[in-house]
Amino acid sequence: MLQVKPDPAPRVDASSSQPAVRHRLQPAPGGTLVRNAARPPWSLAPRTLVSLLMLVVLAALFAAGALTVTRAFHAENIARQEMTEARETLTQVNTLMLILYEAESAQRGVLLGDPAAEAPFRAAEAALPAAAAQMQASLDRAGSDLSAQGRRLGALAAQRMAALSAALAPAATSNPSPRDAMEPLRATSSAIRREESALMDAAYARADSERLRAKRTLGMIGLAVLGLIVLAAMLAFRSARSESRLRYQREIEVQRDRAELVSHELSHRVKNLFAVTMSIISVTARSESDPRIAAQKTRSRIQALARAHELSSGQNLMRTAPFGDLLEAVVRPYCPPAAILRLSGPKLVLPARLLTPMGLIFNELATNSMKYGAWSTASGTLTVDWTFASDDTLVVVWQERLAEDGPPQPGRDGFGSTMIDLSLQQAKATMERRWGEQGLTATLRFPFSSADKVEVTATGKD
Amino acid sequence: MLEGKKIMVVEDEALLALDLAMTMEDLGAAVVGPCYRLGTALDLVRKMKVDGAILDVDLNGETVFPLARYLDEQGVPFVFHTGRADPASLLEAFSRARICTKPSTPERIAACLAEALADADRDSDNENYAPAYAQDGSSESSQQA
Missing domain, CATH: 1.20.1330 (f41 fragment of flagellin, N-terminal domain)
Incomplete structure (x- = not known):
């Protein structure tokens, strides 16, 4: 028999679900506003x-x-x-x-x-x-x-x-x-x-x-x-001074609230990253029997995570990084000395929620390329082009060109694919892979929501 | 302890969700999910009965509270797995919930959930069980149910 349990009181409503700091960042109830509200309407300001x-x-x-x-x-x-x-x-x-x-x-x-x-x-x-x-x-x-x-x-x-x-x-x-x-x-x-x-x-x-x-x-x-004129001038001076003091105080309050918010966000993110790191270790260990390979893969994944998140720190904590910088940070370290990496697309600032999945996805793609794809040969070429489509979707084309003709090989790294699939799900993204004569072409689509507040600048990267 | 139980996993970090799901399966539980978003989880839990749940509190800008309320109404025990600065405040609204702060090992979360399930079993066995808040809000919530 299903027991219908009553709602616990007090009820958690939408407003209390936000961190407490957010409330304090709402347009601060200014002193004047409160004073006006407290005074009867017929009376005049002093x-x-x-x-x-x-x-x-x-x-x-x-x-x-x-x-x-x-x-x-x-x-x-x-x-x-x-x-x-x-x-x-x-x-x-x-x-x-x-x-x-x-x-x-x-x-x-x-x-x-x-x-x-x-x-x-x-x-x-x-x-x-x-x-x-x-x-x-x-x-x-x-x-x-x-x-x-x-x-x-x-x-x-x-x-x-x-x-x-x-x-x-x-x-x-x-x-x-x-x-x-x-x-x-x-x-x-x-x-x-x-x-x-x-x-x-x-x-x-x-x-x-x-x-x-x-x-x-x-x-x-x-x-x-x-x-009378002297008195008026004195009063005006005093009121201007107290007003500027009030403004200064309010400014300090806003700054303090912002600092508090940033510190909360940072603490939340650090805890989350530790949790994700722990998962990377346990999940990678489950799929690899050789401890040396497991350790190497774990390192590479944690490093990708670190690089992706490095872009979103300090002053950029709330805004996060342009997409081109993320690719540069995550993919470039795998590029062999004679190989070529070409990145091009509009400047596009990513929302913070995409940093972890994108970092992991492009890390797996880059390691795959190094093991089986364009960068497995000394002078392969990897081109990444991206555009921001009209339906608020970031379309990324990952194109590998092998240096010499050879049989294209789909990746064999089973867990790497799982990792990509999971991260795609997390980002609500899709990926379509084709193996042509010259290597892999992957087309990824990342839909953005209206809450993401995407910034796109037409100037190309590279 | 979790053997044969249907456990829902709600977590927006995919790797973490996978880790949790794998651990639950290792312990013999059947995993419902993992769900990355509130909407998906609510749809699922309305279609099938679950025995317990692991809930991340902040899901891509949403909070898991509507789901937690629903589970509470159904008498389903659950564990909050959260990186929030003030986890204790969750107990004000969900007095019976268990809390595991991030980062916690999946094993510890599983142990927490097992305790919660045991508590719930004992409560439903006890005929005289009546939660403290049952007197004033019962008519309202049965209408909602």
Whole structure:
């Protein structure tokens, strides 16, 4: 009765069947990737946040600068307007006083008997109210204190003009002393002038202080911007440095993983080669009764194995050797001094799995050639041509030419053939042998799988 | 001990396979295979019952685990013959498997296999035998079988 046994747990799945190192060679989960995954999607990276903050501060500083400049311009404009107004008022006060002086000198002329002076006096008399009104309007704008002063000056001027006019009338007896009469007028106009000057000075001072404040504020903003730029540069430098350190660390990790993988592969391969070597010894010993011949054959097979694998060591451990180099290493040592070996075909890098079977196959073919084939005579020729067919098959034509005509002899080495057949099976390859007039022609076909990643270069070997 | 038993040999190095097969035959066993690839071995083992197996773990880029699982389900004892750096980890998944590290002589592998066969015999004779993992996974695996 067949007992159905349950699956052992944990189950071995496809992923755990690979050596542990392979997992570590998968695209390393980079630090950033992990950090991004751990952070909620709405939050920003610290660096982005800092940049954003800096941008906001910079914008605020620029806004403050613009505001300061605008305020300074505004204050300057107001001060200028105030000065213009003050100057205008001063001019109007002067005009009023001038009209009065003119009227007075004209009136004096009329009194002294110059009838032509009558007209200028009347003109001045007529101009006075308008000039007073104009002055009053200007002073009203300036403030109540000045406004009252202006009214007083206007009243005094009108009073004086009326007095001058009255002295010209026929009934008038005396001319009032011009000196005493002009005194209060002069005092009032001076007071107005002084006050307007003070206003102008104050406006000047205000504009000056506003300008100074703007200068100071702009200087401070400039310093802040400079500091911000230095800070940003420092942050950028630090982040670049930490990034390069991270990159360096990752590089070291990759290298370490690769070294680990290579050492695992090497250890695996060495163990396998020892096992194969042990098999060569026991299998060869089984088929040879003469210990000397057994030892010689064992040596030759182990040597072929060593030569084939020598091509795949050090830096080439994972890539392995071009096919031409393999033939050169395995077959060339058997070539007698006067014999010829011709190798030609495209450069083709072999997958590692083919090294052992190919090394053994071509070793057996070469020993056979030395014992029974082209190289059994002193100057035979062996030609090996290979092509890479479109169906991903390596086609190798092994052609022997005997130096002198002789009966072609198929190999008699029974176990050598078994060895070839076994290795062909291992490589999924086939071999077709024909013995012609001039010797053996063997056609070998090695199919490659898509996993082999074959590299073919068109340049011929030899 | 192995006399008259059908022993499957799965090994991708042809010479090693030949050596193993010859040794098994010397000991009176009938060799099934040798198989160089996982697919061939699985096809064979589904067609005929075997009494034991010698399994290389890495076969030309594949692993022998699907076959090992199948044999485990069928209660067929087997020996892993491997050059892996951490052979003990194989026991986590296949607790009853025997392990021979490469390189081992075919005689030693044969002795290992003979022990495994003896263990399996004793287990099937014992009525109360129940593997530790039988309780939780039995329904699943019988569906698979």
